[in-house]
Amino acid sequence: MAAAEAYNISHRYAKVTALSNLSFSVNDGELFGFIGPDGAGKTTLFRIAATLIIPSEGKMTLFGLDTVNDYKQLRNIIGYMPGRFSLYYDLTVEENLNFYATIFGTTIKENYHLIEPIYKHIEPFRKRLTGRLSGGMKQKLALSCALIHKPRILLLDEPTTGVDAVSRTEFWAILSHLKNEGITIIVSTPYMDEALRCDRIALIQNGTIMSIDTPQNIRRSYGQKLYAVICPDKYKLLLALSTEPCALSSEPFGDSIHVTLIPGTDPQQLVTALSASGLSGVMIEEIVPGIEDVFLELMKKEQ
């Protein structure tokens, strides 16, 4: 049985269409990511899955249970971590965790093994008020609270947004561990590099899914040869590329600019042209496209 299935889901808020006609299926035990920027519709989708709002059209099931009709049963098997931190600031760490355990009729002790790898980092501060925790610690506590009733499926809405690169890496290691415990995880993120940590991903933009597959297949779906061009003066290089006739697209990517060429163009020809226009130290090499390259390509197609 699929862990989650969405059938033609649409959702509107007054005049704004947040989701239009989404369908997808998440397998039992899968780590599935929704990758997209703010305003793509990720949070609306998570709130529908978490039985908190009713979609304008379509339906969704988790483990065969309908998010509208079977919401009471579903809430027992869902662990939901909303994007905005939603624990009680005026309770201590331990009180928050205990509160969530009690709501679900369990105890911290009963499922301690499940939260231990995460909770042990914040346990030394268990008497501290939650409002006084650092960002990384709040995130770990929120995940512990979402896990304390041993859910079959975790819904994590942008758990790593605004979190530094190191803590993000740690958080994804925790998710891999939970996946190995057999928990299905649906997670969203605006950071495209995190997509590689998922079994499958959906690229989402303006309320529609642009692509859905394994990260590897999505990278392979890039339609053209892609090159990385580097030059010590990045801004001059960017300006020069924007007027270079043989360059179809040029997008800054960290220390290089990713470029596609008119089919049949010899990449060295571009280097020669750029050098002739006064740039020195230009180098070019063919590269494997990343998720963000594909995302940009799909976004441009839709526009």
Add this chain to the structure above:
Amino acid sequence: MEREKVIEVEGLVKKFGSFVANDHLTFDVYRGEIFGFLGANGAGKTTAIRILCGLSRPTSGRVMVAGIDASRPEEIKKRIGYMSQRFSLYEDLTVTENIELYGGIYGMTMKEIRPRTDMLLRKLSFIESGDTLIKSLPLGLRQKLAFSVAVFHDPGIVFLDEPTSGVDPITRRQFWEMIYETASRGITVFVTTHYMDEAEYCDRVTIMSEGKIVALDSPAALRARYGTSSVEELFVKITRPQKEKV
């Protein structure tokens, strides 16, 4: 030729009770430079930025921003621009009203504000939409507008605190092109980000860890020195040395 310094920091210390948030920071930022300010959550970045913007006083040390000493924060505020990730424009005012409000705060006259507003809106391909309420604009456009407003009064330096958080990849790149363009006009850009690829766009980056500056150089020089292929790898390597020992 000596490059003009826009920020000079020497031995900056900021304490909150017994907690040392900034522990003897020393660095300079030059005119027209894009300066990346990185660090883990809680490393002390926000504390330092607040001091540089004149919102907080150092416990000790010397801080000069745009030629003004940190002991005169009100003078500093007049000479800088600032844009934060969360709050920058008033949602229930129109585009033009926001520009006029910020221009006015920085002491510009309507005579100066009007022609510049036209120029700004034309640049953003937004000339017909000056009467639009901010809340009805898409996030990406809002962020580009917020940046334009932050440099509207031609400050010597602009501080950008996670300006591209959650922004789509196309807008994120357009935003950085605006940063490049601004820096090429001689405005210093001081920027924080959690996107490590954006760190590579900076002329120099500094990395803070536990209240101290642990690295400061161009991204290429730092990558070479630490033998890493990206700033991200470098970041992980030098902000979590203690983890590797475990």
